[in-house]
Amino acid sequence: MTTQLSFDELGTPLRDTTFVVFDLETTGGSATEDAITEIGAVKVRGGRVLGEFGTLVDPRRGIPPQVVALTGITQAMVSAAPALDAVLPAFLEFVGDAVLVAHNSGFDVGFLKAACERHGYRRPTSSVVCTVKLARRVLTRDEAPSCRLSALSALFGVAEMPNHRALTDARATVEVLHRLLERVGNQGVHSLEELLAYLPDVSPAQRRKRSLAADLPAEPGVYLFRGPSDEVLYVGTASDLRRRVRQYFTASEGRRRVREMVALAVRVDSVVCAHALEASVRELRLLTAYKPAYNRRSKNASAAWWLTLTDEAFPRLSLVRTPRPGALGPFRTRRSAENALDAVLDAVPLRACNQRIPASGGSGTPCALYGMGRCKAPCAGLQDVTDYEPAATTFRELVSGRTTAPLHDVATALEDLSAAERFEEAGTRRDRLAALIRVLDRGQRLAALAALPELVVARPDGEYGWEFAVVRHGRLASAGVARRGVAPMPVVAALVASAETVVPRPGPLFGTPPEEVALVLRWIDRPGSRLVHCDTPWASPARAAATWRSWAERAEAGRDLYRHAEH
Structure with a gap:
């Protein structure tokens, strides 16, 4: 039996709640191994359709015959479709802060979250309603022996029967949702919070802690769950702090560790923020400061690996946490940095050994790389400092965007390997080159932003006002924000005058953590952004790795297609 919420806790009436009912078609059942082939979604509120979103997606791999037979989506249909990295931002924009609804939501939400992580977008934090779970809660076994979408559609006589195409199935799910909401309305469920609490698997203790959210503001910001010793257990962001925190005390929160955290929590603090970017940045800084035990990101909130040249007569590449100017990175894991090191050695004739060689040269025995023509053996005194220096210079110029010649050299070598039918070696070096291009491109874009002493950016807030960010290095x-009707430039002047003083420190990003620079850059990159002020030109290097993006995309598509064919 559910507990009736108090009047203050009723929250958003269902008739005023915006739902985005969505469906995904994929190449298989694994969110980590398979890819999305179609997205369909319908936005509804109060029984009215507000908009629809539908597109095929190029999965950049083959579609298994059994999936073609089920969905009717063929390789020819998706070959001209946009890739997921082009579709995903538009879909997330369509979803916004709406409640997500899906039939068997674990499947669709799992693919959506995996896609966000893969492409560098924040995972949706919206409430999720699963129509399968809701149907099992509302309908008897006699009435609905099966809760498959086709069975429920037939039971309710929906106008457009599902056919394993994303938009059609989403439309059918909308009708099923509305019929199920009619049923729960007869049982006294009239708000979103009541609906989420109505679903099963919520302990009385979890419900009793709803009072922790009572005094939180209905504004965007960051929330901190605190334990009995005032320790920070968990940090998160929300567009509506009160609504988001309340969701932790309903059935929409199914994560075991998070439920464990809620059981320990005795207080929830909040920091109100001007907009989503400020909330994301503050969350990142709090994760770094407190390292909460229940945040998965805590351990590596600001950690990054870099490849930098050592300070010696014959410099070599070294993996470091604190980079010096000219370092390559950032890398999220040590393994990805090690793979990039191999890729650099494919492109630039730096030595691979770790021994320290005096300026006069070594007196050892050349290693196997000397015999392969990939090292001139300074360790054996066969190369002097003057002859070695161009390799170090080439690395610095490659990282800074002053040359792409090494990339051309590796691409040419790949063609020679393919011509010699050494396909496995060619594939390995192709993948390394594609990964190197990606990290060079990302690092150069982050460095270009971090080099700016001051940048003021404005974005529309969706209600004819503006959101502002003052960015320094x-x-x-x-x-801050200037709501509709408020003159924006005085707001900008006040924000600049009160902005934090940022003293640049040595390093590729002038001391700013890579994740923060990346958050700011993603916010600026979204459609609609306007540069209000930039005290020095914001420019990319003329020979930046961005000129090789299309090559990397083709290489990654070829790799994915080959891997799928192997399976």
Whole structure:
């Protein structure tokens, strides 16, 4: 039996709740191994359709015959479709802060979250309603022996029967949702919070802690769950702090560790923020400061690996946490940095050994790389400092965007390997080159932003007002808003005057954590952004790795297609 919420806790009436009912078609059942082939979604509120979103997606791999037979989506249909990295931002924009609804939501939400992680977008934090779970809660076994979408559609006599195509199935799910909401309405469930609490598997203790959210503001910001010793257990962001925190005390929160955290929590603090960017940045800084035990991101919130040249007569590449100017990175894991090191050695004739060689040269025995023509053996005194220096210079110029010649050299070598039918070696070096291009491109874009002493950016807030960010050396120094009807430039002047003073430190990103620069850059990159002020030109290097993006995309598509064919 559910507990009736108090009047203050009723929250958003279902008739005023915006739902995005969505469906995905994929190449298989694994969110990590398979890819999305179609997205369909319908936005509804109060029984009215507000909009629809539908597109095929190029999975960049083959579609298994059994999936073609089930969905009717063929390789020819998706070959001209946009890739997921082009579709995903538009879909997330369509979803916004709406409640997500899906039939068997674990499947669709799992693919959506995996896609966000793969392409560098924040995972949706919206409430999720699963129509399968809702149907099992509402309908008897006699009435609905099966809760498959086709069975429920037949039971309710929906106008457009599902056919394993994303938009059609989403439309059918909308009708099923509405019929199920009619049923729960007869049982006294009239708000979103009541609906989420109505679903099973919520303990009385979890419900009793709803009072922790009572005094939180209905504004965007960051929330902190605190334990009995005032320790920070968990940090998160929300567009509506009160609504988001309340969701932790309903059935929509199914994560075991998070439920464990809620059981320990005795207080929830909040920090109100001007907009989503400020909330994301503050969350990142709090994760770094407190390292909460229940945040998966805590351990590596600001950690990154870099490849830098050592300071010696014959410099070699070294993996470091604190980079010096000219370092390559950032890398999220040590393994990805090690793979990039191999890729650099494919492109630049730096030595691979770790021994320290005096300026006069070594007196050892050349290693196997000397015999392969990939090293001139300074360790054996066969190369002097003057002859070695161009290799170190080439690395610095490659990282800074002053040359792409090494990339051309590796691409030419790949063609020679393919011509010699050494396909396995060619594939390995192709993948390394594609990964190197990606990290060079990302690092150069982050460095270009971090190099700016001051940048003021505006974005529309969706209600004819503006959101502002003052960015100094890639760090968010100030944030604010000018709502509709408020003159924006005085707001900008006040934000600049009160902005944090940022003193640049040595390093590729001038001391700003890579994740923060990346957050700021993604916010600026979204459609609609306007540069209000930039005290020095914001430019990319003329020979940046961005000129090789299309090559990397083709290489990755070929790799994925080959892997799928192997399976």
